[in-house]
Amino acid sequence: MAVIVHGVLLAAATATGHASAVDWGTFGVAAAIVLSGAIGVVVARNPVHSALMLVMTLFGIAVLFVLQRDDFLAAVQVIVYAGAIVVLFLFVIMFLGVDREENIAAEPLRGQRPLAVALVALGVTGLLLLGEISKWTIGAPSVAGSTDSSTSNVAQLGTSVYTTYLFPFEITSALLVIAVVGAVALARRPPMADIDRVPDTEAEIAGDTGSETAGDTGSVTDRGSSEKGDDPETDQAAATDDAHQHTDAHQEVTP
């Protein structure tokens, strides 16, 4: 039934020379999904909801890729973005336990939102104006191949990646290795395991402030603490350091 409707609509569209109603319908639905998901990312209070809204937007983008006969990138979009990147987001959200609701209505910096609206409007308007009034040149036709539909999208893309864009592709592998090494270096606990631990409870801070002067002088100079200063955080930082004195043994056996 749908095929018949599609065929009829397609015939009507080609007869009249206008775009197919099916294509327009698909585009409209996908655009609505993309935009509502994007707005959801921005206004959702809970970071988990933001991540799920991001998945919605990514699926909409994938539909738009399919609509432009770009099947391989649509699949990659779903697998890499929705399958890997958003899962990584959700993993970190759950891992850090920051899935508390945030008060969106509060505006800690006065005038930030009007300024943000003005900046974005200015940027987009400037971009549109540039597109209208300036003469863009697109340069010589690429030698990478065209997007004709005689061969499949995957074949075209693969040929192009492994011939014309081979060197950038190899650089990409180096980038991924660097990213992995960087992530491991960042997420690893440093050898001085005590500087990054935050006291769990208020009682832990309060309970240890009494012995602060006794056991802390050596260890603070030892690690050249940058937190020593005149700001009111010093006391808490010192208390934090002191709290670690009691947990050092535990920290060192932790892998």
Next chain:
Amino acid sequence: MTAATTAINGNISGEWYLALAGVLFAIGAFGLLIRRNVLVMFMCVELMLNAANLTFVTFANMLHDIGGQVLVFFVLVVAAAEVVVGLGIVVAIFRRRASATADDFHLMKG
């Protein structure tokens, strides 16, 4: 739009895709500027990257050039690397500050 271009773009002229990508980019930029949770700010960066991806694919079809699609491929890889390193930084800061709010990150303030 010429007839050949509209045919490749699925019968819809490329301007519509570009307009949608522009709106998506604006929403992402706005969210990046107003949100305080670092993770949500990262997601807004992803929105902006996706708007750029949509633009690349649209231009690849409008100009009959597969290079745009290859570029989307690279953008995906860069986005993945960016998220990995960025979330690593968030985890490292969270260990020290127990917070994922950008307002609390003033370690480098003079």
